[in-house]
Amino acid sequence: MTTATASVQSPITGEAVITMSHVEKWYDAFQALHDINMSVRKGERIVLCGPSGSGKSTLIRCINHLESYEKGEIRVGGILLGNQAKAIDAIRREVGMVFQQFNLFPHLTVLENCMLAPMRALGVGKTEAADRARSLLARVKILEQAEKYPIQLSGGQQQRVAIARALCMRPKIMLFDEPTSALDPEMVKEVLDTMISLAEEGMTMICVTHEMGFARQVADRVIFMASGAIVEEAHPGEFFTNPRHERTRKFLGEILRN
C-alpha cells in the first residue's frame, strides 16, 4: 500500500499547461470554489468527479473564463488569466470545450458548425476550414452527416460533432463538461470511444464525468471534489480501490452501486 501524499505524481512528466493556485470563487455570499490548487501537465488526462453542486463544472469553466474567479491565480499555457480580453482570447484559442447539452448552432449545418470558429477566430480561409472540418468529422466518424442540421442527428452524433467542432480550432487542451450526462445510455459509448481515442493521441484533457469506467481506462489522475473544494486526488487504481477520505468512499459507494 502506498503512503498517501498531498499531491500525486502522474506518470506524465513535463511542463504544467494549467496551474491553479489558491483559486476562490463566490456567487454573492455563496462560495463556489475553496482554495483550489491544481496543476495539469502536457498530455495529462484528468477526470474530475464529485456529487452534484460540488463545483466541478465551475472549476473547468474558470479555465476558459466562462466563469470569473475572485481570488488566486490561474495560468493556462503560461498566460495569466485575468479579466483582460486579450489574455482570455489567447487562452480560449488553445482550450476547446465540450458541453453537456452539446450547444451546437442549430441554424448551421454540421460542416458550418465546424468551419465557423476557425474562419472567424483564426482567419482560416473557407476552403481550408472546410477541409479541416471534413477531416475532423471523418475522425469522429460522422462525415456522412456533414450537410445535415444538428436537430437531424441523434444525441451521440451531436456530441461527436461538438467534439469535432472544438478540435477544428486545434486546441492544446480539451475540457469536457459532463459530455455523456444528457445522452441516452446506448449513445454513451460512441462518445466515450471518441474521447478515448483522443486521449490515446496525447491530448491534454480535463473531463468532468461520472463514467468511472472511462476514468479507470484513461485517466492519469482522478480528482474528487465536494462542496467546492478538492477532497482527494489519486491515480485511478488507488482512487477506486483505496479511497482515503470518507466522502470519497461514500460517493464511490453511491455511484458504483449502479
Place this chain on the structure above:
Amino acid sequence: MGSEEFVFLLIGLKWTVLLSAVGFVCGCLAGLGVALARTSGIPLLERITAIYIGIFQGTPLLMQLFVTYYGLALIGLKLDAWVAVAIGLTLHASAYLGEIWRGSIEAVPRGQTEAAKALSLKYVSRMKDVILPQAIGISLPATIGFLVQLIKGTSLASIVGFTELTRAGNIISNQIFQPLTVFGIVGALYFLMCCPLTIIGARLEQRFNAAHAR
C-alpha cells in the same frame, strides 16, 4: 368617383408606402442598436435604453409625431413635414423593434453564447453568426406584426398636414360626398399592403422553423 380622384388616392398611397418603408428600414437599423445596447451587459447603457423604450412605448404615436414636428420647430429645427414624420416613425419603430429583439436575443439559450465564447468568437461574430440569426427566427411573428401596425400608424401623419393615404381619402371624400366608397377603397388599399406582409411573414416563419426542426 372618377379616375382623377383615384389617382389622388394613389399618390397618397405612395407616401404611405414611403413613410412605412423609411420608418421600417431606419427603425430596424436604430432598433438593432437599441436591442444590442439593451443586452450589452453595460448597466448605464441598459438603463438608458430601457428609459428610451419606456418613453416611446408609453406615449401615443400621435403625440410623438406632434413632438417631432412642432417640438423640433420650437427649438429652431424647421423640418419638412416629411422629414419630421420620418424621424418620428423611426424613433417609434426603433423602440418597439428594440424591445421585440431584446426579448428574442434573450430567448436564445445561454449555451449558444457559451459555446461561441469557448470557440474564441468575439462579440461581433457571436452576435452576427450565432445569436442574431436565431433571434431573427424567434422574433419574426412579432416583427411582422409590428410592421403591419406601423403601416397603419402612418395614417396619423395626416395630423401634421401630411397628405398620405388616409388624408387623401379625407380630402376626396369631402369633395365628392361619397365617404363610403372613398373609405372603402382606402381600406382596401391598406389591406392590400398589409395582407401580403402577413402571408410573407408566415412563410418566412415556416422556413425558419423548418431549418430548426427537420
